[in-house]
Amino acid sequence: MRIVDVLRADADYAFAEVMKSIEGVTEAQAWAVLPNLGPDYLHTDGTIHAIVHHLAGMKKVHGSVCFRNAEYRWRDLYEDTVKIEPSWERAVEFLQEAQRYWLDCWADLDDDRLDEIRPTNWKQDRSALEILRICTQHDSYHAGQIAVLRYGVGESSTPPPSVAEDILKYCRELPYW
Numbered sequence: 001m002r003i004v005d006v007l008r009a010d011a012d013y014a015f016a017e018v019m020k021s022i023e024g025v026t027e028a029q030a031w032a033v034l035p036n037l038g039p040d041y042l043h044t045d046g047t048i049h050a051i052v053h054h055l056a057g058m059k060k061v062h063g064s065v066c067f068r069n070a071e072y073r074w075r076d077l078y079e080d081t082v083k084i085e086p087s088w089e090r091a092v093e094f095l096q097e098a099q100r101y102w103l104d105c106w107a108d109l110d111d112d113r114l115d116e117i118r119p120t121n122w123k124q125d126r127s128a129l130e131i132l133r134i135c136t137q138h139d140s141y142h143a144g145q146i147a148v149l150r151y152g153v154g155e156s157s158t159p160p161p162s163v164a165e166d167i168l169k170y171c172r173e174l175p176y177w
Contacts, residue, residue, distance in 0.1 A: 003111045007132045008103065014139035015099050018055060021146040022048065027088035028155035045161045048149050051142050052091045053081060053163040056098035058138060063105035065176050066118045066131050072101075074171040078164050086159035106132065121176060 022030075025048055034046035044050035057077045064072035084090040106128070114129040126134075171177065 003114060003129075004106075004109055007129075007136070011103065011132070011136045011139070014136045014143070017143040018095070018139050018146070021143040021150070022052065022092065025088070025146075025150065026155070028157060029150065029153070030088040030091070031086070031156040031158065031160050032149075032153035033156065033160055034149055034153050044163075045166070046149075047160040048146050049086070049088060049091055049160050050163050050166075051146055051149075052095050053084075055139065055142055056091070056095040057081070057167070058135065059095075059098035059102035061176065062121060062131070062135060063102040065121055066128070067105040067109070070119075070176050074167060074174055074177045078167045078171075081162075081164040081167060085162055085164060102135070121174060 030049040030052070031047060036046055044054050060072050060080075061074060061077055064070055080094065084094055109128060114132075115127050117125050118128050118131055119125050120131065
């Protein structure tokens with residue numbers, strides 16, 4: 001078995017955990033905000049809705065930057081997010097689309113190229129292997145976060161703060177805008 005096959009199986013498994021964590025989540029649950037009682041920024045506003053957007057954005061932008069010569073950039077994510085918000089159903093569809101894109105971005109990668117250094121959105125470029133492992137772990141981390149939010153927050157009839165506005169605020173000055 002090739003290493004890339006194991007990496008793909010791991011990515012599929014982690015994404016299945018994300019999908020399991022949001023199965024049955026209603027829009028009212030997805031919009032409920034966990035109050036921020038500390039100094040930490042969780043890369044979202046503390047809603048399941050925002051975490052799903054965050055995961056989709058990572059898959060689209062990082063897949064593009066790391067493996068597709070930056071064909072899809074932060075500004076593209078901003079524009080897509082504006083079209084989707086605040087719909088929970090459309091956010092889930094976007095996540096599924098982003099997963100397909102992510103897997104397609106590295107579909108032609110073989111074991112001999114896992115050590116190749118790739119550009120990233122992070123502070124340093126990394127090997128393809130590191131990128132794939134980090135991004136798979138990212139799904140697992142947020143699947144657990146969503147499970148806790150499902151347990152700890154109620155429902156809301158008020159749409160959450162705009163994820164698109166967060167993208168403008170935090171990503172506009174990044175190299176791949």
